[in-house]
Amino acid sequence: MSRIIDAHVHIGSGRRKNQTPEQLLGAMDALGVDMAVICPVDEQIAVDNVQGNDLVIDAVHRYPDRLVGLAVANPWYGQRALAELERALAAGLRGLKINASLQGHWVDDEMMDPLIDLVRQYNGHVYVHSGTPDYSMPFEICELADRHPQVNFIMGHSGNIDVFWVHALEAGKKPRLQNVFFDPSHISFLDEIKDFVENLGVDKVIFASDSPAGSMRLELEKLRMLGYGEDILSAITGGNMERILGLSPGR
Amino acid sequence: MIIDAHAHFDLRSIRSGGTVADFERNGVEMTVGFVMDLISEREPGVPEHWTRLNKEIAEVARVSGGKVIPFCTVHPEDGDAALAEIRRSVCEDGIRGIKLQPYSGLYLTCTESLARLSALAGELSVPVFFHCCFQPYVTPAQIAFLAKAFPGTTFLLGHSGWNNEWPVAKAVARRFSNIVLCTSGLNFGAIGELVRTCDTDRIVFGSDFPCGGAHSEWYEMEKIREHRFGAEIERKILGGNIARLLGVGGAVDE
Numbered sequence: 144m145s146r147i148i149d150a151h152v153h154i155g156s157g158r159r160k161n162q163t164p165e166q167l168l169g170a171m172d173a174l175g176v177d178m179a180v181i182c183p184v185d186e187q188i189a190v191d192n193v194q195g196n197d198l199v200i201d202a203v204h205r206y207p208d209r210l211v212g213l214a215v216a217n218p219w220y221g222q223r224a225l226a227e228l229e230r231a232l233a234a235g236l237r238g239l240k241i242n243a244s245l246q247g248h249w250v251d252d253e254m255m256d257p258l259i260d261l262v263r264q265y266n267g268h269v270y271v272h273s274g275t276p277d278y279s280m281p282f283e284i285c286e287l288a289d290r291h292p293q294v295n296f297i298m299g300h301s302g303n304i305d306v307f308w309v310h311a312l313e314a315g316k317k318p319r320l321q322n323v324f325f326d327p328s329h330i331s332f333l334d335e336i337k338d339f340v341e342n343l344g345v346d347k348v349i350f351a352s353d354s355p356a357g358s359m360r361l362e363l364e365k366l367r368m369l370g371y372g373e374d375i376l377s378a379i380t381g382g383n384m385e386r387i388l389g390l391s392p393g394r
Numbered sequence: 395m396i397i398d399a400h401a402h403f404d405l406r407s408i409r410s411g412g413t414v415a416d417f418e419r420n421g422v423e424m425t426v427g428f429v430m431d432l433i434s435e436r437e438p439g440v441p442e443h444w445t446r447l448n449k450e451i452a453e454v455a456r457v458s459g460g461k462v463i464p465f466c467t468v469h470p471e472d473g474d475a476a477l478a479e480i481r482r483s484v485c486e487d488g489i490r491g492i493k494l495q496p497y498s499g500l501y502l503t504c505t506e507s508l509a510r511l512s513a514l515a516g517e518l519s520v521p522v523f524f525h526c527c528f529q530p531y532v533t534p535a536q537i538a539f540l541a542k543a544f545p546g547t548t549f550l551l552g553h554s555g556w557n558n559e560w561p562v563a564k565a566v567a568r569r570f571s572n573i574v575l576c577t578s579g580l581n582f583g584a585i586g587e588l589v590r591t592c593d594t595d596r597i598v599f600g601s602d603f604p605c606g607g608a609h610s611e612w613y614e615m616e617k618i619r620e621h622r623f624g625a626e627i628e629r630k631i632l633g634g635n636i637a638r639l640l641g642v643g644g645a646v647d648e
Binding site: 159160274275276300303304305306329330331332333334335353355356357358360361364365368 | 527528529556557558559578579581582583584587601602605606607609610612613614616617620
């Protein structure tokens with residue numbers, strides 16, 4: 144049986160999201176979640192990148208068996224963004240979190256390329272918020288991923304910040320990008336999640352809660368209500384993420 | 395009493411008994427009902443199309459034994475014919491509100507047609523329920539213009555701007571007391587902030603049933619319950635507010 148891994152959680156104190164690592168670990172313990180991939184919140188994603196990354200670095204150093212960290216680096220900072228990302232990756236973070244709508248750029252803007260290439264050098268992955276026009280939409284994320292085939296991308300919320308899960312599904316099909324994975328957090332129409340599993344493959348869907356914006360319990364529970372057997376459920380709730388993180392399979 | 399403020403029905407599904415059984419299984423006792431076929435709102439110029447659909451949703455309500463509270467729909471750019479159809483639906487068929495989906499019908503909310511429709515809704519004391527999200531034509535700010543111009547008409551924001559525009563829905567709901575927020579599709583954190591910062595008498599639970607299957611209604615309810623807002627707030631959001639607004643389930647709007 145694979146670990147249960149939540150692929151997208153926020154820690155820190157922001158305008159809308161507030162969660163300490165200890166609050167997160169309490170929720171994980173209550174739900175049997177083994178690991179979580181954490182990133183900063185709100186304004187720390189947008190502008191205060193160093194402050195956000197320091198919180199995440201501290202948390203993963205204190206709880207190395209439970210927490211994996213993603214860095215943030217607003218590309219408008221140019222060389223400073225690149226230097227900050229390198230500092231965070233060297234300190235043990237495992238990739239990059241992008242929220243282009245918060246950061247104020249098109250997600251596939253060429254100024255992203257040096258950052259993604261640095262992630263590749265560290266063998267990390269990228270988690271991208273999706274579903275906010277015009278900056279952060281599924282086809283544009285797939286365009287970015289297509290330029291960086293050696294880096295794995297998780298499409299956060301699969302476009303479902305609004306009704307753009309259809310874009311995510313179609314973008315995932317045409318062409319079927321091997322390095323793009325889909326997180327169904329916040330998808331309210333639960334049958335749509337089955338469309339991702341059945342059209343793109345069980346290996347492409349990854350559990351994430353977006354806690355505290357999402358409820359970890361409900362995001363996990365809704366996957367269990369889809370009616371899949373243990374093999375498929377285990378792949379979605381952790382097996383696929385184990386591969387992306389390079390973890391040996393199983394608890 | 396739990397009332398779902400946002401669901402879709404057709405006669406075939408209601409006659410099968412399956413849809414009523416689905417929402418009863420989730421503990422929902424009554425539900426606002428819109429027609430299923432909103433996509434065909436693309437075509438103005440065929441007002442009889444809306445009459446057929448509105449008669450169908452009225453029949454759905456009858457077959458459901460009163461569990462479905464019917465809302466009509468029209469294409470506002472049908473002008474006088476649209477207004478006549480609303481008046482007929484409300485006065486003859488017991489329709490309790492108007493559902494509009496401007497992004498499907500490709501019409502604006504800032505037109506004379508929408509102004510006349512909003513005035514009529516106020517005159518008939520029926521709310522106007524908009525599909526409201528990021529899509530062009532239906533953002534919260536666009537609907538707020540109507541709310542400001544027609545303070546005697548109640549405007550329900552279905553999806554409350556969804557997960558991109560909900561902060562705008564929050565802002566306009568705080569400004570205009572004739573705006574009511576519907577939780578369907580909103581993320582857990584957004585619902586929490588709306589309840590903490592807006593008038594809790596003007597927040598209603600909705601699921602968009604049967605989109606996404608029967609479990610979707612459960613998920614939408616649990617996003618509210620998981621917050622543990624307390625019994626009184628939960629009672630209002632899960633049914634008390636829409637009951638009061640529509641005067642159903644023994645509730646009276648004061």
